[in-house]
């Protein structure tokens with residue numbers, strides 16, 4: 001170390017050896033002696049100044065570069081920012097457009113489901129009204145029982161059960177409905193935007209709609225099935241009374257209340273198999289319900305009961321028989337029941353009293369008009385308890401059993417006239433059992 005510093009000192013003293021600088025002015029010579037130390041000190045000062053100048057120059061150049069770089073950076077940032085803002089705006093526009101699409105899809109689906117629901121509700125309500133009417137009639141008729149007063153019997157079951165089988169059993173129809181609803185859902189899904197969020201929302205809505213459509217089809221199928229079975233059953237009731245449905249229920253009497261209730265116009269898209277199937281079944285079910293309503297109304301007024309509710313004996317049938325008074329063969333236009341003196345005689349169906357008074361041969365007699373061309377007659381009464389023009393309901397008391405007119409003992413002679421022609425009342429009372437035994 002000491003040797004090296006010694007060498008450095010020798011190099012320095014060789015460069016900065018003591019120098020005399022001569023200077024002449026006005027003929028006088030001066031000289032300045034500069035020691036090594038003075039020379040080194042000067043050299044250090046000059047060197048430091050040069051370094052300062054160099055540093056400052058570099059710094060200025062760098063600063064400018066930094067500013068340029070910063071400007072470039074902020075321009076890049078600005079561009080990036082405005083691009084992001086633009087992207088966000090576009091994303092927002094996309095979302096609100098998708099919302100619009102989702103909302104439109106939802107509104108259309110809801111409108112469709114509501115329209116279907118309204119139709120089903122109309123039918124269900126109308127059917128419920130019919131059922132209430134039939135239940136009340138069945139309860140009333142059950143009170144009087146069959147021709148000999150029997151309340152229940154299995155003898156008519158076979159006929160009641162002979163209801164034409166449905167062409168398409170419910171189970172297969174349900175699976176068809178489900179299949180069609182799923183197909184419709186897939187078509188709707190395909191028509192929906194295929195973009196992530198919107199697609200998911202619409203698809204889950206379409207799935208819920210498909211489930212509802214299937215439920216509605218099931219309800220419709222069950223409604224149609226029941227209405228058709230009841231319509232067939234009531235047709236059988238009328239047939240068993242010897243009446244053709246066509247003679248009582250004319251097309252004019254069938255009111256299309258379900259489909260004519262001013263529901264919304266339903267525009268079924270071409271190829272929408274599920275929708276056209278739904279409305280096909282709606283129209284079938286509606287027809288069945290409309291016909292059922294007309295039949296129920298007709299049956300409601302039919303004289304399907306017996307003029308004596310309790311303690312009666314069937315004593316004489318309808319048709320050719322030997323006359324109990326003169327012994328000659330003659331036509332008996334009604335049936336006879338015997339019971340205790342003054343037993344209550346009641347209306348065999350709803351109607352209006354057409355006649356209440358005495359008539360040759362019949363004694364004290366009441367005639368009731370049931371509409372649709374049906375009139376019932378109750379003869380040989382002891383006392384009449386209604387007046388002409390009075391409205392009567394099934395099993396309302398109209399008089400008391402007696403022996404007036406051409407009669408050999410206390411009994412009621414009971415007739416049913418259809419458009420003036422006598423029919424066998426026994427068949428009507430039998431038919432009444434089909435109503436309450438079903």
Ligand SMILES: [Zn+2]
Nearest residue numbers: 334335336413
């Ligand atoms: Zn008679």
